[in-house]
Amino acid sequence: xxxxxxxxxxxxxxxxRWQAVLARDHDADTRFVYAVRTTGVYCRPSSSxxxxxxxxxxxxxxxxxxxxxxYRASRRxxxxxxxxxxxxxxxxxxxxxxxQTSPTPPSLEDLAAQAxxxxxxxxxxxxAETGLTPKAYISADRAGRLRKELNGxxxxxxxxxxxxxxxxxSRFYETSNQLLGMPARSYxxxxxxxxxxxTVGQCSLGAILVAQSERGxxxxxxxxxxxxxxxxxxxxxxxxxxxxxxxxxxxxxxxVVGFIETPALGxxxxxxxxxxxxxxxxxxxxxxxxxxxxxxxxxxxQRIGHPKAVRAVGSACGANCIAxxxxxxxxxxxxxxxxxxxxxxxxxxxxxxxxxxx
Numbered sequence: 001x002x003x004x005x006x007x008x009x010x011x012x013x014x015x016x017r018w019q020a021v022l023a024r025d026h027d028a029d030t031r032f033v034y035a036v037r038t039t040g041v042y043c044r045p046s047s048s049x050x051x052x053x054x055x056x057x058x059x060x061x062x063x064x065x066x067x068x069x070x071y072r073a074s075r076r077x078x079x080x081x082x083x084x085x086x087x088x089x090x091x092x093x094x095x096x097x098x099x100q101t102s103p104t105p106p107s108l109e110d111l112a113a114q115a116x117x118x119x120x121x122x123x124x125x126x127x128a129e130t131g132l133t134p135k136a137y138i139s140a141d142r143a144g145r146l147r148k149e150l151n152g153x154x155x156x157x158x159x160x161x162x163x164x165x166x167x168x169x170s171r172f173y174e175t176s177n178q179l180l181g182m183p184a185r186s187y188x189x190x191x192x193x194x195x196x197x198x199t200v201g202q203c204s205l206g207a208i209l210v211a212q213s214e215r216g217x218x219x220x221x222x223x224x225x226x227x228x229x230x231x232x233x234x235x236x237x238x239x240x241x242x243x244x245x246x247x248x249x250x251x252x253x254x255x256v257v258g259f260i261e262t263p264a265l266g267x268x269x270x271x272x273x274x275x276x277x278x279x280x281x282x283x284x285x286x287x288x289x290x291x292x293x294x295x296x297x298x299x300x301x302q303r304i305g306h307p308k309a310v311r312a313v314g315s316a317c318g319a320n321c322i323a324x325x326x327x328x329x330x331x332x333x334x335x336x337x338x339x340x341x342x343x344x345x346x347x348x349x350x351x352x353x354x355x356x357x358x
Contacts, residue, residue, distance in 0.1 A: 017059045020045045026088060027121050030128075034059050035071040042066040043074045089305050091115050092129040095122075096137065096277075105138045129305035130281055140277035196237055199245035200226045203257045205347045209233060210253045211242075216270030220256060220323045222343035236321065260324060263291045263355045267325055275319065278309075282316035289330045291355040296334045318342055324351070 020028040028045035035042040036052045060066040112122035198211035209229040211219040259267040317328040341348035
């Protein structure tokens with residue numbers, strides 16, 4: 001079997017690395033640095049510094065390795081990194097806009113051609129900037145469009161699927177359950193025909209509700225009143241069939257409660273995530289924050305490649321309906337203040353304190 005090349009393969013030899021320096025290749029910036037013996041400094045491959053002679057150059061896998069060898073960072077490196085990051089963000093932003101405005105989803109080759117990159121390099125850069133592959137971003141965008149169309153009062157399912165970018169009804173119905181968590185007509189009618197199992201229990205933070213669709217966990221809620229949690233689930237899925245969990249299902253809530261009480265246990269559950277493309281990017285980034293760590297809303301916006309979308313990031317955190325499994329409690333204000341938690345600030349403080357202690 002022929003193995004597809006990876007980013008490590010592309011820059012594995014000194015000759016390939018030198019070609020990347022000559023091309024001022026931004027894609028290589030996270031793979032290696034080059035150092036110049038005559039000046040004693042090291043630079044990123046995309047550096048705007050004057051190109052040195054090849055015989056004066058040596059390569060290192062990281063800045064730390066170059067500094068260990070006695071080199072110092074070029075004064076240009078910070079400015080070059082800032083400029084490169086801005087260029088990458090702008091390029092990926094343009095690709096996202098093309099996805100969002102195209103009548104039908106553009107192919108990877110079309111997106112890469114617009115960016116002036118190979119499909120391989122574009123795919124890697126897009127995922128690094130957004131946290132999603134182009135295919136996953138397109139899927140989330142179409143799901144968001146479809147939900148919006150189905151929520152309209154005068155739109156048939158057929159019209160909705162075409163407006164959402166599906167060029168054939170058969171292709172849509174093959175993927176509708178994955179996109180919406182249920183058939184389109186069920187979604188249109190508030191979850192009619194969908195079965196959601198749920199159970200309510202108690203933990204040190206109060207009442208807890210865990211609900212599961214056919215795809216995975218679709219809600220984890222915390223509160224003071226168990227009945228209020230159930231009513232909230234009914235509001236979320238007004239026409240779905242809600243079934244109380246049996247003894248086997250209650251093992252699931254025990255797993256969630258165990259994680260709340262002892263975060264070191266970890267929590268690895270299949271999730272039924274239903275959000276816009278932007279929300280899914282935020283929620284994916286949240287799941288990459290390890291227990292005991294926190295980030296600010298602005299940090300999170302930086303991580304998804306939208307440094308100015310701090311308020312939108314906050315809104316996405318607030319829209320999360322799967323507590324602890326999607327850990328929006330690990331996001332703080334820039335000044336470190338604990339605020340803005342859907343299930344109460346005191347619960348947020350308690351979760352963070354418990355994670356730090358573990």
